Amino acid sequence: MGVVIILTPVVIGSWPLIAAAVTAAAAGLGLNVSEKVREGLHEEERATEQQVEVELEESQVLAESVASGKELVLTKDGITLKVTRDARGHCKICASGKGYSQTELKQMAEQFSQKVSQCFIYNRTVTELKKHNFQTVNEDVTEDGTIRVHVRRWVD
Template structure:
């Protein structure tokens, strides 16, 4: 038997899920959360990314909410822009191509973690139990679930 699940996230109380998704993805990549500091006049390379298929993540953030993580002098800021899109800003002393790669990898992991956590919550609320969870070498997560009949 197969099933197709369409995710239609509910925004209510989604900010904690977003924070935990960012922190899980960032920690797995070796980043740590930092408090934002005032912009210094030091010139660093900056890359702005707008990720496709990130609407579900953007819906969970208000425009004034930002999450900042840092690793080895590379700072990544996750935010929602004025148009409501999920944005990733990567800055550091590395080449722009390398910063773009770091930002895309981390953003992809954040989106995956966010969807995974929301899906797990919704499945639990609808009476499903997770039987098995596999993480493939390509990073894909496969869940086997069963609905408990009462």
């Protein structure tokens, strides 16, 4: 009853908001997180490591909110994911790791990208709903990783 809408999320926010979603996504996938100033790879690392870049779809990191050269670094099982803001303001994820194929790294980067998007939309939506006096009735995560939130408010 009512209206049903299907939406494609747009991830636009300040670096702290994006970083919060990245941290939540990392926790969900069991990755360790640290924030660093960007450095180039050493020559020997370039020679031995596969590297894949993916862009967080429909993303925009507000320029004034991110210090130059900052990146979030996530690690797990020899794979390193680096999250940065590219020159066009989009959020970029770079996956690298010794002993992994390009396909495996791309799969990991894309899985992480989707999780960041999911966490960002969850944080943004729930924050806005609470601002407008909606209360959570039920919230769960299904086996396939889908987040379901049911909120309610009473109107005079």
